[in-house]
Amino acid sequence: MPGDFVRKPTADGSDTLYSSLLGEAYHSLNGSITESRHVFIEAGLYEHTHQHITIFEVGFGTGLNALLTWQSAVEKGLTIHYHSIEAFPLEPDLAKSLHFPQAAPALAPDALMRLHDAPWDQAVTLDSAFTLFKHKGDALTHTFEVNHDLVYFDAFSPDVQPELWEESFLKRLYDAMNQGGILVTYCAKGEVRRRLQRAGFNVERLPGPPGKREMLRARCQKGL
Numbered sequence: 156m157p158g159d160f161v162r163k164p165t166a167d168g169s170d171t172l173y174s175s176l177l178g179e180a181y182h183s184l185n186g187s188i189t190e191s192r193h194v195f196i197e198a199g200l201y202e203h204t205h206q207h208i209t210i211f212e213v214g215f216g217t218g219l220n221a222l223l224t225w226q227s228a229v230e231k232g233l234t235i236h237y238h239s240i241e242a243f244p245l246e247p248d249l250a251k252s253l254h255f256p257q258a259a260p261a262l263a264p265d266a267l268m269r270l271h272d273a274p275w276d277q278a279v280t281l282d283s284a285f286t287l288f289k290h291k292g293d294a295l296t297h298t299f300e301v302n303h304d305l306v307y308f309d310a311f312s313p314d315v316q317p318e319l320w321e322e323s324f325l326k327r328l329y330d331a332m333n334q335g336g337i338l339v340t341y342c343a344k345g346e347v348r349r350r351l352q353r354a355g356f357n358v359e360r361l362p363g364p365p366g367k368r369e370m371l372r373a374r375c376q377k378g379l
């Protein structure tokens with residue numbers, strides 16, 4: 156897992172990767188930047204009201220969500236501690252060959268490369284707005300050492316990775332979040348929504364990015 160990849164252009168001109176083993180792409184073929192911005196930045200990051208935000212991402216992959224978040228942090232004057240876990244890191248040359256035009260105009264052109272070159276399993280301050288901690292390992296067995304304000308739930312779909320969408324793992328994420336925290340995911344399946352609710356979240360269905368009717372945003376309201 157996840158096997159051989161091919162690089163694919165998507166409808167907005169940005170690349171994604173397609174895993175032939177899983178039969179699934181890393182992003183929507185209707186536009187990878189468009190999807191990441193819609194689901195994670197606009198419905199997640201911009202919905203959070205704090206200036207200092209700790210994020211946990213399930214699946215670092217191409218680094219696109221990290222790149223867009225870093226860009227937004229600079230643009231909006233936020234300070235972000237970005238934790239991302241990845242069980243199957245991409246070959247650096249493949250990662251760096253991805254084309255994400257106009258994703259990060261506020262950052263230096265080598266920003267994506269710096270995200271991929273950052274060493275694993277340690278905090279790396281990339282600038283005053285963005286500190287990255289890439290955890291190399293399996294999200295299912297990860298020990299959360301800090302609580303998070305925002306979770307980008309960006310695993311492959313429940314059809315190909317059902318174990319990551321089990322209620323038990325969603326509950327572990329809930330327990331590792333701060334009061335008022337937000338989890339966002341591109342997935343809008345009814346069963347995932349009900350599992351998030353049973354794990355303790357208040358869940359909203361929102362309009363999805365192009366090609367998807369809906370997405371989910373789940374709020375962590377502990378002790379209310």
Ligand SMILES: C[S@@+](CC[C@H](N)C(=O)[O-])C[C@H]1O[C@@H](n2cnc3c(N)ncnc32)[C@H](O)[C@@H]1O
Nearest residue numbers: 181214215216217241242243293294309310311
């Ligand atoms: C849909 S892709 C999205 C990746 C990334 N967010 C991006 O924008 O490129 C899902 C990612 O989760 C990773 N992954 C799969 N199973 C995992 C696991 N058990 N723990 C951590 N990462 C996992 C995959 O290798 C892949 O990089």
